[in-house]
């Protein structure tokens with residue numbers, strides 16, 4: 076997110092309540108987190124014209140039938156995996172910094188001291204935690220059709236079915252009756268959430284590259300890669316539409332994927348860094364989410380270890396960590412609102428820096444990231460590897476605004 080979009084981000088002052096090892100947050104991550112809290116708003120502008128018609132596009136043609144394309148993955152069910160032990164999946168606060176052998180640890184000489192200016196950017200919207208009354212009443216719907224991929228490319232959670240309509244929760248978190256669309260039955264392996272979208276673009280690079288577009292492109296590539304590997308996968312949006320964090324979380328909870336990953340690229344003004352300044356946010360007190368986050372961090376760092384550009388990052392937020400609000404729950408809505416799922420939010424690098432924005436403009440970069448994420452996800456399903464990169468979490472206090480929520484959101488056409 077750029078300076079012109081800071082309304083979605085809290086400024087440095089609002090984060091005054093940092094506790095534990097205070098660290099400057101990755102601002103894009105904050106935005107993401109904010110988005111996640113509110114219901115990830117994500118969109119991909121690039122290629123949006125091709126993706127707008129969810130049922131007619133080639134993407135649509137790839138849409139796996141949950142039962143037809145599902146490949147039994149005996150080791151994929153988390154409950155079948157050995158319970159990670161304390162030594163295998165250390166709590167973020169207990170885990171040492173990434174080791175030099177796996178991830179070059181920035182040294183003081185490599186990394187300039189973060190300045191307060193970096194915290195001005197917060198493209199990740201954090202849904203306000205103080206407005207629970209804005210939540211829709213809980214749904215007791217338990218029908219077979221869990222969601223609808225609509226004509227506009229938006230995917231909406233179903234709360235009821237009549238003879239001719241679906242009762243759904245719209246991208247802007249309204250209740251509505253719609254017709255048509257592709258029925259999704261749930262039972263997914265992976266739900267991918269491309270952060271931001273529509274008028275809420277997230278961070279923007281010096282070259283004009285929008286985070287919402289990059290997030291979407293990586294998400295689509297990741298989806299294709301995972302389908303090739305036999306997994307059932309859906310996206311939270313198939314076009315460049317704004318989606319409130321609440322709606323993204325409602326969709327995830329309806330579809331009940333085995334894992335839920337929100338894809339973002341960071342904003343803000345970090346400092347020179349020896350490696351990609353990857354930041355991954357994980358759910359509190361969820362060893363499997365933390366393990367997935369550690370694997371995502373490890374694979375992204377490995378994938379870009381030999382890429383020689385002027386990387387930038389924040390030493391104090393580099394790695395895998397939770398973010399807590401002053402109520403003691405996950406700061407980011409996408410993590411907090413999906414307590415029964417394994418959810419992580421990833422910021423592979425900074426789209427807000429010149430070199431990384433240029434790198435992200437290359438299709439091969441997005442493919443490399445997508446394969447890295449697929450490798451991490453496959454390892455989560457098939458191994459008990461603990462991952463690396465865990466660092467201390469941070470507690471934030473104060474009002475983080477409504478970024479990523481319903482503010483300014485206009486629902487797209489949802490009925491055929």
Ligand SMILES: [Zn+2]
Pocket residue numbers: 103106107110198199270271277278286339340
């Ligand atoms: Zn973001």
